[in-house]
Amino acid sequence: MSAAASSAWLPLYGLFYVAVMLYWARVGARENGDYQTFFSAGHSLAPWISVLVLAGASLSGWFVLGGSGIIAMHGFALPSVLVAGVSLALPGVFFFKRIWFVGQRLRLSSQAEIFRSYYESHFLVVVSTLIALVFAVGFTGLQMRALSQIIETLTGETVSALTASVVLGFVLFAGVAIGGMRSVGYFGVIQTVCAYSATVTLAGFVLFWSDGFAALNSSLSELAAAPEGSVKFLVSGVIHFTGGLGRGGELAAADTAVANLSLAFAFMGFQASPLALKIVLSTRNANGFGAGQTWVLAGAFGGLIAFAVAIIGAMGLIHPALSVEAMLARLQEGSPWFAAMIFIGIVAGVQLLAGLALLTAAESVVRHVYKPYFHSTLSRRATVTLTRVSIAVLILITVLMQSLTPVTLSAIAGLALPCAFQLWTPLLGVTWLRWITRPAAATGVGFGLAGVLLTEPFGYQVLSFLGLELPWGRWPWTIHSAAWGMAANLAAVLIISAITNRNAFGEEAREARDFLHGTLRTSRRSHGLRSTAWSAALIWLFLALGPGLIFGNAAFGKAGAEGASWLVGMPSLWAWALASWVTGIGLVWFLSYKMEMASPYGQEIPAYEPTLRLRRDRSDAEQERLRILIITGAAGFVLIVLIAFSFGG
């Protein structure tokens, strides 16, 4: 086949992808009436659409690139990656149904609005906005960069990575800015199934190249027999008290049980993020969340990771040169239609997440920060227009960062999941733990974010720039920043909740608490299963993600110098992870249905009608606020430059 014929398939599939996307953007825009229901699709997304989009955004695109990369680098020593389907599903079981009830009762459509109504906390609103921005610019920007590089490779450098990232940015802008949340939801369904099928197809090719599953495992067995290879099939202890990566901690010795557990905590951050709650609060009813979290996310997508992503990663482990990019390049030579199909599938998965992140971030900046604090008279049409402009600006920033500052982009991307995990405490306060007070939730998140920043490269690079060298590196004691942050977060929440007034809540918070207490009271049967649920959840966490992983090292056979003797024909930790995945589905099902945490419901939810208040002209106060912001910003900038000039740089 000629090179021209071979390279024609990618643009052909790409054009088809864009055409379908524009079709659904048009459908979305028409149903929105251009701007009326731009932000939340009129809270009318069908539950099955939300379920698929949640699953697709939670795992598909970024896990093919990132998850397979982790397995290729660390081997099977981080089995929490293989059980990520269950880890990602658990937060949704805890939060989605109750958050949707609160949102429906108070007519709220985003996480920032929930924090404003419930806690009346400006800090939490700004934190939610910042986390959405980190997802939009850093987390998805890093993946878009990887995709741009793959395009450069597949086109034989005819299309540069910069050009590719600009084109991908344009496509993204068109999809999100035209149709808003509705087109993200509608097209997200197609993106999700494309990403799923692309991952399965790629795994099929890996098996074909390896001469089957048995031959793949035979190669893994040979690798395990090598002295330097065997560590990639073992969890290397419960914890290592190292100074962290870059401060004496070795990457090879970092795959401990607590590293697995804390990495799983980071995964659990996604469904507590503003992105996931945006989909939840745009949904027509909450009856699909149980089935979605159990069968779609933990089941189907969890299986995708435990098998397909693991197989792709295993190929990279055996042949380090065979990354996803190299596999696609190999396919491009002989079967360019398959290469195009798989690549467009991965693009679809990443763009789903990117579109959702951009919409959420731009909406947060305009609707939840700019409008309430600086321009309360902004009309709805102008708000939508400004949001569209913000989406364009965010895409421009991320495209520039992909090209000019990839290291910073990577450092920011690393903050997204652990920072989102810190939002667990305020969300628990809204949904389950009524004793978490407003100052405790806000201070806890502040401490949590500080904990994350101080154990991530972004934080210590910033401090180093200002002249302060931290004595530890990334993830000290082999504990992921998500867990460090949560330790600080929980400590602050517990102490401050104990010493502050637990009844000092506003009218809307009291209404939300009374409403949840009145409508979602659990049945006597599920009440009686509480201790069973706690026991099952803790045992599963211990064995599947925690110190019990040590048992997985040899539960299904051993690997050593004389060769591997794996009882089920695959690495012991892989088999352990598969067992954990299956039992994890059982756990998610038990919590969703038997404990009624995400079970379907039958009652109507009337809207809460707040006490009417006179609206005052706030334009003077807003002008003053803007002036203070500019002066503070300028003074802060000067101060930072002076400190950096004096001590760091």
Added chain:
Amino acid sequence: MSSAKSVDRDLLVFSIWAVLGFLGAAFLLEGLTRDAYWVSLIGIAVIVAAFIAHIIVNAVFDTGFANGEVALGIGSFGLLAFVFIASWFTGDMSMPDFWSGLTLFSVLAAGLFVYLSTRHGLRGAFSRFHVNPHHDGESS
């Protein structure tokens, strides 16, 4: 059909063809390129599966193929048939490719016949093509 139902139906149809349609086409192309009849056959089976899934969705939503879908299907069929016949005449076609093409068109034609006869009955299926002036408002 309500707008929400129409969107649900269209999303399912797009998803089916985005996955099975492209996968089937890729297998078919792979078979044609490698002169591997069995690989082409997998592609044809996947395309047939896409049609079956589409028909099931239509049945669930109590509707038939939309006009645009019919036009796209017949147009694609005609284009593929033209390419097949042109390749046959130019003499570049290998025997596996010839059988692959013939199987595809036979299966699609037979599928169309089976679909119409199960949906409208044998006589009704014929009436879909037969123009009866008495039913076209020309009778007195």
